[in-house]
Amino acid sequence: MAKKQITQADVEKIASLANLKVTSREKKLFSEQFTKSLDVIDQLQEIDTKGIKTTHQVTGLKNVTREDKIDETRMLSQKEALSQAKKTHKGFFVVPAVIHKS
Numbered sequence: 001m002a003k004k005q006i007t008q009a010d011v012e013k014i015a016s017l018a019n020l021k022v023t024s025r026e027k028k029l030f031s032e033q034f035t036k037s038l039d040v041i042d043q044l045q046e047i048d049t050k051g052i053k054t055t056h057q058v059t060g061l062k063n064v065t066r067e068d069k070i071d072e073t074r075m076l077s078q079k080e081a082l083s084q085a086k087k088t089h090k091g092f093f094v095v096p097a098v099i100h101k102s
Helices: 008-017 024-045 078-082
Strands: none
Touching (some): 008 024
């Protein structure tokens, strides 16, 4: 398999897509590091994994979750919940807009 060389132009394009500024020194460094990463991936591709059982996790641990129950002793009425609000409208909190149209 032909080895892929990540060029400084490739790094520049990736940086542009990510809206990052990179120096000439960083372009050279990153192109070398990306190429080394791809070399490792190429080595992994050569490993024969036929007959190897798929492993998703090896610890044997399972997620521990609790039942999703409403604890009515900790609930506030709507009136209580809104009682300290600076501004309400028809039973809801009124807050400043966080999404602005451009």
